Amino acid sequence: MTDSFAPREVHGKPSSDRVRQLKQAYLEAPLMVDIEYIRRLTESHRRTDGMEVLERRAEDHAYALEGLTPIFHPGERIAGHKTRFIRGAIPYANYAAGPFLREMRRQQQDAQQKYVDLGEGGGVQHARREAEGGDSEVFSGKFLISRDELAEFRGICEYWEDKCLMEAGDRLWKTSFPGAGFIEDGWTIGLFTAPHDPCPEGRIVLDFRAALSRGYLALIAELEQRIATFRPGGPMGPDLHFWRASLRSLRGALVLAARYAAEARRLAAAEASPIRRDELLAMADACDQVPARPPRNFREAVQSFWFTYLLGHLEGAHLGYSPGRLDQTLFPYFRDDPSATWEDAVELAEELFVKMTRIEYIASMSWQGLGHGNLYQNLILGGLNSLGEPADNLLSKAFLQAQINLQMTQPTLSIWWHPTLSDGFLRTAVECVKTGVGYPAFFNLETYVRHEAAVTGLPIEVIRENAAMGGCTEPTLEGMSYGVVQAGFVNQGKLLELAMHDGVDPVTGVRMFPPCHPTTYDDVVGSFQDKMHVAVRNWQQYWNYVMLAHRQTVPLVFCSIFVRDCLGRGRCMDDGGAVNNRTPTTLSSGLVNVANSMAAIRKVVFEDRAATFAELQSALVANFEGHEALRKRLVNAPKWGNDDETVDRVFLDLFDDYVNWAADQRNYLGEPYDPSMLAISTPVPFGKACGAFPDGRLAGQPLADGVTSPFPGTDQNGPTAVLRSSIKVDHTRIRGGLLNLKFHPTALAGESGAQNLLALIKTYFEGPSFHVQFNVVDSHMLKDAQAHPDRYRDLVVRVAGFSAYWVEMSRALQDQVIERTEHSL
């Protein structure tokens, strides 16, 4: 059986030659750094010293937009690119110049870098190959940059070195915050993810519905009116600077659209093919119309969405910036356009998705590794309308069909699950799951509505209508929520180690806490919780300093225009202009390992008395070498994911304590932090930073993935038992959640397989559960793909809240996906 494996049941093809070529061009392209935007931004910033912060930010951004080269790749019908390249990233030196400079100086970028692995294949390999003997160099591990631009970029980074967000933030907290030493030591030992300043934006969805239906000219008129009638009225009133800055941003945006229109006409004049000429002229017309005015048809609606999406994306270093409920945003234009067909919708969606996948990000290597190259653009489908009726429509299905055909890593598709959604839509969703790409992920709408109603007090109908996903598995209210949320993580596994080893990190020897000598099981748990409390509190405070520095250096102006009610209140998001300021989260991962470890300690040390606490400590330090019998006892203790009441209760108690504690402190905007648990790629670097655990996990092994996913190999009672454990976790108390299930393709085969999967999801979502996603792939195939990456260039698998091209994943992450327990029967 090792040399054969079950194929994935569904394997789609792009719906046209046009899309096939666009996808192929993507697969063959190297990853590039594009300095055009940051060059213009820096040029402006050198001149704007002395301007008020918001107006300066808007001026610099608008000036940069006005100089971007309009790019049209062959065959595409939607205008607008973030960079000049097929796969390009903008290095936002205004956010964090330090890591780039340290890279150029061949220094370690940050303390976390040693824990993070990058992938080797695909576009990374293309970049490395092209760098060999050419005029270009590999930069930041996987990007290609020309030598000339690299030299210029060095100058840009040197300019920003003392002005960027990261430096401004560091200056603040390192000199004022008593917990600064704890944070820095925490980075050294892998207690926290690396500084997040290089890509702090995102987890946000703009108000695309308003952007389309009103058009920028109407917004400009509104702003002119507001400015004309403004009278200074003290610090509590609207901020005139924000309105002036917004006006400048919108005008810059329209210049960029006009440049695209002109370029399309120039290309049309030189175009030999009459068909392509007409396409280019149609694009020119569309760029004249939108985003300035409301779209006149479906195609212009797509173009208008894409411009606003892109312009917001250009402003900041985003991760998790998302299109939101695009099936809802675009459907009125599709419905009212007599010439728009199903085939048009699918093909245009495919083109749009290729464009989204082309956006790359470059940050510190640590964050490149944590995000694994994925921008977490999350497009969520289905859900309910404000009246509580099922909202899935023809476009919802068209977007699923487009990804069945394409299987690109972005955008990741999600479903707001509700029992009233149509069967046809849900079955198309399962078809997409069966391709093996790992999406759509399924999210329980009712759980989120209850969470958001409890924390914001907003009416249910407002939450239903605006519920979206801002990033991997993090829900948000689209067009009305603050976006610079904390995306750094606390490593719960490391806290466990500190509790096990008297407050000293056993890997580095760094002392983080005073000595503690637990003598009872409750002591051990209490010691862990005390340490978690200190770590979380420091982490939250640290981030508040970064948010303050963000306001002073890179406040989001353009994005604020499209977040209610910034314009009405005359305040940008950084000043609390959003309706919902409860979005900053406190993230952690690894709690499953902590719960498993606590259950094992209780059983083996305090109940069976098979080892003393000191013996356990030495076994952990020795990574169980010479302590195999003890390890076996620990491994055989109850484990999360089997619906075992003893260990599940441990998890739930730890979860409760974390949630209560994390919500106990306020964010920079004065609202309580929202507790959350996610994963992204943290289980791999967090695990790498940790020694052996009392649950039998060996040193360096990744932690359990997701939030409620069992540790690989420990769920021995099938997927229903995993769900029965996970369903006990009250996800209405947190913003997020993540459960991975891996199925062998035969377990979901055919129509009955689809029905059973839908029944499984329905059952899980009858409880206060939040998320589930599926890898449907034969592990033998993944092993074959490790051995023969060249045969699997377009294989996509689910990692955490995102999917990735297999060949571009690090070996460690590949191993983690292979080792997840595969459910088959």
Place this chain on the structure above:
Amino acid sequence: MIPTAPSKTTGVVFDVQHYAVHDGPGIRTLVFLKGCPLRCAWCCNPESQGAGPELRHARVRCRGCLRCVAACPAGAVTPGQDRLPVFDRDSCVRCADRPCVEACPSDALSVCGATMTADQVVARVAKDRAFYRNSGGGVTFSGGEPLAQPDFLAACLEGCRDEGISTAVSTSGYAPSEVLLRIAPLVNLFLFDLKLADTQEHLKWTGVPNDTILANLGFVATNVPVIVRVPLVPGCTDTPANLAGLADIIASIGVSQVNVAPAHGMGISKYADLGRDVPLDVIPPTRSSLLEAVFAFRSKGLICDAF
């Protein structure tokens, strides 16, 4: 329905699998009862055949540390020539606390089969109640031969019925007719194996003739929905004559649905783990012979699929 009293009836179960999707409709839990009167040459679950718990030594996991040799109080484990332990199953005294299993650091040793009460089985099955409700699923008792533990099976079925759980029994059909009389009213669906149409062939490959089985199928099919399952074993059950013969029998009895189950060699290593010789080197059927078999049944007007 008046709930039946809690059942302390015990039986031997060798596995419980959740989210089974190929043994009846919807999401099901499969309960494997230990012990089988047949000895099918292609059996992929040899650990299911003996009636009591059995020691299994997974040779692929064994590191040859021989801690089991020292742990055994009866001297039933000795070092073999390849440094792997050899188990003298006749000398094994079946200690309750399993010192050899406990001593094994690599989980190569395990005991197949555990004694459970019917209540325990029902409680375990009932945990997935919500999954059955949403998928139209339920419980399937398999084996071994579940009819070989009639009291225990009846108690389990009654308990499941009291819980509102739909029941299926996967059987070889080889049992006294009074057992089927007693069990059938408690079952919503029978998955009934038919292997060979000719009784001599049946005796040769399974160790028993097929007359009782066919009589039982006739009785069951008039009372309870039945799906007949035919294992497709190259060289044993896949001859055109056998398939045609089976199709005639099935059609004449009035069953309309047949599943063809291709044999696989995945159970072969387990024979060595149990200290037994492999009775038949099973080769999976080719795709075309699988399709031919399906066609053989469809041509007789039967609804037939393979998986």
